[in-house]
Amino acid sequence: MNKRYTLITGAGSGLGSALAFSCAQRGMNLILITLPGTSIGKMAAALERVFDITVHYLEFDLTNTASFDESVEKIRSMEVDFLINNAGMGGTASILNCSSEHIDKIIQLNIRCTALLTQKLLPQLLRHKKSYLLNIASMAAFSPIAYKTVYPASKAFISSFSLGLREELQEQGLSVSVAYPGPIMTNSNTSQRILLHGFKGRMGLFSTQDLAEKLIRQTLEGKAIIIPGVWNRVNQRLMGLIPPTLKVRLISGAVKQELKIAR
Known part of the structure; x- marks a missing residue:
């Protein structure tokens, strides 16, 4: 019987590496995708040694069409029964000060790559009696946000895409x-931006490993919507009661503080 694999994008650091660890703990063989220049090789070797699994890794830019197509062809030779679309990017800046290249990169990575990688690997996922797909959106998906205009829109796409896909394929053995997740302290810049929001900004925080564990467990339980943390769930419900224009103003006012370190 061929080995089955869990494929994780954006696996080189932060939440992606924590997701890899959580899956490895469960004995899953892994295919890890990350940008060049990370220590993914050392991480893969360590996971293989500690958990007695097989780990393949690919270092390339998902937004590079040639690299994307070439790598997908390699992946098609392996049996993937769990796909985790984690790779993504954002940032805080006035739309007037944001380069066209940066905007295009967000759209390419967060939207195009997620949709295309999913579509290309669906035949593999659907070959199995039971398979799983986890897409990482964000609490930002629930409201437009000034100074992050493209990012929350891209995460709203992930939300809509995922729930539509779940409905379409629910009778074919694929659980979507x-x-x-709320804010994640994945690097020093992100951490500074979170801390600017004070106590309120820290209430929805998890360590990346705790967050990864919750996401994997609830995905394997078949949950459609995963909002980790009581505060994040309460916040989402409260925000749903506020008129949209007021909600945007409140959230954007807090986010504007991040411009202090985004310059």
Whole structure:
């Protein structure tokens, strides 16, 4: 019987590497995708040694069409029964100060690559009696946000895409989940931006490993919508009661503080 694999994009650091660890703990063989220049090789070797699994890794830019197509062809030779679309990017800046290249990169990575990688690997996923797909959206998907205009729109796409896909394929053995994590302290810049929001900004925080564990567990339980943390769930419900224009103003006012370190 061929080995089955869990494929994780954006696996080189932050939440992606934590997701890889959580899957490895469960004995899953892995295919890890990351940008060049990370320590993915050392991480893969360590996971193989500690958990007695097989780990393949590919280092390339998902937004590079040639690299994307070439790598997908390699992946098609392996049996993938769990796909985790984690790779994504954002940032805080006035739309007037944001380069066209940066905007295009967000759209390419967060939207195009997620949709195309999913579509190309669906035949593999559907070959199995039971398979899983986890897409990482964000709490930002629940409201437009000034100074992050493209990012929340891209995560709203992930939300809509995932829930539509779940409905379309639910009778074919594929369980689709979409996660809406709050702020994640994945690097020093992100951490500074979170801390600017004070106590309120820290309330929805998890360590990346705790968050990854919750996401994997609830995906394997078949949950459609995953909002980790009581505060994040309460916040999402409260925000749903506020008129949209007021909600945008409140959230954007808090986000504007991030411009202090985004310059």
